[in-house]
Amino acid sequence: MNHVLCGLAANAALSSELVNRLIAVADADIAVDLAGRADLSHAQAVALVSRVEEIGVKLAHEGLLTAADVDPAAQPHAALALLHERAGSPEWARLFAADLDLERREKLAACSGLPADVVEALAADSDVRVVAELALWTTAEVAARLAEHPHAEVRRAVAANEATPPDVLAALITGEGLPPAQRCLVCDREATPFVHDAQCPRPDCDLLPGASCDGSHESTMHDLQEAALRNPAAPTEAVVGFADHPSMLLRWVLADRSDLPTEVYRRLATDPTPGVRAELAENPAIDDALIRTLASARGHDVQRRLAHNPHVPLDVLTHLAGATKIGATLLPRIAAASPAEVQELAQSPNPAARMLLAQRRDLQPEVRDALATDSDAKVVKSIASHPGLTEAQLRAMVDRHGVQVLANVATNPDASPALLEDLTRHEPSVQKAFREVARHRNATAQALLACLVDKQARPIAAGHPALPPLVIVELLTDADWQVVEAAAANPSLPLAVISDLLPQL
Template sequence: MNHVLNGLAANPALPPESVDRLIEVADADLAGRLAGREDLTRAQAVALITRVDDCGVPLAYGGRLTAADVDPVRQPRAALALLDQGRGAPEWARLFAVDPEVRIREKLAACPGLPPDVTERLAADPDVGVVVELALWTQEPGVAAPLAAHPHTEVRRAVAANEVTPPAVLAALLLGEGLPRAERCPVCDRRDGPGAPEPDGPWPPDRDAPPGASCDGSHASASHDVRWAALANPATPAEAAAGFAGHPGHRLRRALAAHPGLPVRAARRLAADPEPGVRADLARNPTVDETSMRRLAEDEDVDVRRSLALNPRVPLDVLARLAGAARIASTLLPRIASASPEEVGLLAASPDAAVRMLVAQRRDLPAAVRDTLAADPDAKVVKSVAPHPGLSEERLRAMVDRHGVHVVTPAALNPDASAALLETLARHEPPVRKALREIARHPRACAAALLVCLTDRRARPLAAAHPALPPHVVTELLCDPDESVAEAAAANPSLPATVMRSLIP
């Protein structure tokens, strides 16, 4: 792999004639980088796929190719990518439906808008993996519904996971009613395959049996998986799902706990579930009733309380109690993001610094609230609000002066930080290494700040890619012993065009 050429292939300032030259010498790695260029012309895309077939997939998904540019026989994966976007030719689908390579048929089965005759053929494919892909990805209820009666449980599980499957069919898969008995499951396939163990013998290490897999003819493990997929499907009728609130399988109860429209009686039973994972999944469910949420707020498990804090409908007073107890990371919580202006004002005026820190994570605060939080006596609050747009340089400097290393990195994240401030932060004593990485990414960073960033091992490749770095420094970095730095320098648009041309063989 030539790291300098790979970097050059991503350089937005690379002249068109140099792009053409790189295409002429491209290997698979280089072609992959070139395929991602935003300025790639259709002619260049065609030249690239002609040289390296494998880059046809990203080119197709990137909108660089049309059906007229692709030969489905020579470039089947690019053709499948176009079919997946609805931009391929219908005759390609018929060609791939009889392809001897299973992976080709599997990929075709996942494509939308297939002709009815192709769908019919794929539904009867002798390889169960092809039928599974069709069952999982079809967007037509009339295709999914009949496959619920397929003899293999893996197909039934795929139907159970597909949200276009009719609710009545999902209920039948969940309850095991109204469908013919399944004949095969993954355990059967492994038992009966070449080199299979004796029926009562141990599984060989190379046969990849799932933990707890079993089959005595009833396909018990696989049937459990079908039910799990149905419970995890939001289209499954909630009333049918609710009966599993007391099921002995905690995996099924976890899937149920996340189901939208969960009946109140089921939610309250799950709120007392002995398994913390079940209660945590329930706590994240935005459709859970308020009584259950308040019970979960008192849960002894910190993960349950943290999950409840992430619920977009958690009552604000409950969230305020959770702020200090749930070990919530520095993140904008959904309920805080949707808070009304009046609620924002109340949160910002809270006597609890943990609550003020939560609202300080918003990036659309009224100027008065933003500035008040910037002057907060608690460093955690100031750290949270420091990246907020609109803060003046004077305020940012005052925040750093008051709280030192705690605020240097957040201040470096502020989109309005000036070049002068970023240079000051880069030279801060004691040094803040994480801040150097953020400064190296900042669009306003100046050359002086970037030169400091080059002294840090992790910030060095980021600084090497920054367009404000002087061209002679960028050129020198092409020979850096760290290949990631050399590649970043080659991708820097400040690299002189004459140097770019000289790098291409």
């Protein structure tokens, strides 16, 4: 891989002529960066896909190619991507439906708006993987028909399709009204009964660990039930019985649904598996009483997930903040807090509650300023990146709390160039602070040179436009390829140097 050319391909300072020179020598790696350019023209996209066919997928999805630009025989990836965007020719669909390449037929089956005859051909495909792919994305009418397919893998795909009618999903879950499935991927290949060894030594085996069939296709039917439980179109009455199912995974998936009766949620709240209770805890459909019950629950992640529930009462959330590690994140309930609740949180004697509030970035100046002078370093750390803080306030934070807030102060969008320079000179230093300074829009050349000394900040600083041009040029030969690519993509790299690095047309 030529990391210099890959970096140049992403350099926003390149002229159209220089981009053309890169296209002329592009390989698959360079093409990825070129395809990501905001200024890539239609003509350049056509030239690029003619050189690197696979990049046509990205270009087609981004609307840079039309059907007139693509030859389906020579550029099948681009043609299939256009079909996926409903911008290809119906004749292409017929061509790919008869293609000997399984992967192309599978990709075609995932496209919507296909001609009826193509859908019929895919539904009758000799490879069940193609039929299953069609079942996953097709219309309600076709999905209902494929629910009766003799292969359990196709039925599993129908169960995952959100267009599948509710009554069909209910039939798939219960098996009522449908003929039994005759085959699955396991009994297609192995004599039953068979359980696939998780440590299977066969290099060409693609059966999942634990896949099994005793004639009832049990592992595929389990996967079908899981897919149906995840499907929001599955009717409530067809899924409530899974609250007592012996499969922990199915109960876990059920706990995420928002359409269950209160009694079912209560049963799930006493599930012996902590993961099921944790999934339930974040479900916005559970009521206040159940939230309070789960707030005292111990076990894997229950309290942390409950803190992310958008309907958790503030008093419960305050308790959770002190009882579990939530992390530096803006919780949905805090984001939705009313002005009165904001004041309540700001004045809370619990620093954990003030820390949660400090994650908001739309606080009134008086609330923001009060939190900026908080005696607790964790609160100050949370508020440090809030816009609107003055340089004096930011410096005061560093003076009071030092390394505990240094990196967060460096993320403040209003941090001045002088402050950023001082942060890089702070003793003791904080490695994360160098990374934040290196990506800051106000970073000066002096601050960036200091960041280059830090291994993790070096690639970030190499791409900063405030870095001196001579330094950028030196970094083109750095031992770290990430630094090389970042320097080559730096818009402050002299155009004369760029031109010399590119081959002439």
